[in-house]
Amino acid sequence: MSKDREISMSVIRRLPRYYRFLYNLKQEGKTRISSSKLASLMGLTASQIRQDLNCFGEFGQQGYGYMVDQLYDEISKILGIENPSPAVIIGIGNMGKAISKYMDFENRGIVITGLFDDSPEVIGETVGNMKVKSMEELEHSCNQYQVEVGILCVPNEAGPEVTKQLIKTGVKTFWNFTHYDIAYNHEDTIVENVHLDDSLMTLSYRLNKSKKDKQNT
Amino acid sequence: MSKDREISMSVIRRLPRYYRFLYNLKQEGKTRISSSKLASLMGLTASQIRQDLNCFGEFGQQGYGYMVDQLYDEISKILGIENPSPAVIIGIGNMGKAISKYMDFENRGIVITGLFDDSPEVIGETVGNMKVKSMEELEHSCNQYQVEVGILCVPNEAGPEVTKQLIKTGVKTFWNFTHYDIAYNHEDTIVENVHLDDSLMTLSYRLNKSKKDKQNT
DNA sequence: TAGATTGTTAATCGATTAACAATC
């Protein structure tokens, strides 16, 4: 049974990875998998996998393991991939363009309903198969498509203003590529930050650390 | 004093954020900050900040707090931003282009020494201020610039092969935008993964969760 | 039935928070 206990972020962040590995197993034609097999495949412990899955229900069979197809579908449901939520991308610079072309949104629980920018050079341009609209059209478009998610690819300085505009149209969920701290400044928002700078600096730290460690050996 | 105890990933991943907030404080002309002020600014506890910083040394003054400038410099040193490491970007599609133009590499501890792709349409193109080279030139270029970091923006299928090529030239550190699990397949590598898909699915989960929660109230 | 593997409780480990003596 799914428990009342609030599911921790650590568990949630592992779900997409399970989903990915199960997809691969499906592709390979595997029909069943045990927690210990999956564990060694993913570099986790079998215990952790069973604990994680049992946050959401009892998907396995004792003595047998898990059905790959069924588990895949369950996680797909849990992640909400079946009924994708409408989203807009704001800021169609390099990052906005890359995101709109590169991401497989529909298989990630999101449908892009519009691209927006405030630069005259970009407005009207076709990216993927969508025309970039002006910021003046944002509110109308958000209402029309009942947009729920804002994807922020604008420069850091534009973060606060664009966030305000989106919140005015009822958007409460953000995929945020800027440094602007949306969750801190706006109550009742759901924010997933992509801090590429932070990730790169972490890498730099780890590389330098390993260099230093080698010197001292 | 800096301790012998291995520093945990949780701490390391907070460093870039400290760095960012200290940069802002500098910009605002602030000269000193206490752990409790910084804590409320960042939405952390003062305890955690003091614990984190004390992994690396004693940077504060009792009864006074921390010097903004000094602390900023210390963290900069810790992150290895002062002596940037040479890197190459492989795969100059949408994401590769966005990364090369958008990121402020030099201020993140990295210098880009070359862009590489295997598509004739992209080779020779100028991105930012660099010409895209062919994969044949990779090995020579890596040796020439003593490249330490590989940035992988290639399609998932190309992950294993490109990784192999880079490792052959001595690259052991990766900023990885593919789904290929480098660390799992190659020993002694340092890998920082950017899993945009995972981040987006986590967002989808959280949004759907909040919708369900609202229905049940 | 016997063997395998789950679901779940208990034990361990690590990270965060609280408390306080040291000291500027």
Add this chain to the structure above:
DNA sequence: TAGATTGTTAATCGATTAACAATC
């Protein structure tokens, strides 16, 4: 000196791992 705030030890909290009874 008195007040403030650090550095650091101790207490708490949460997440991971181990163990095992339930059961397919």
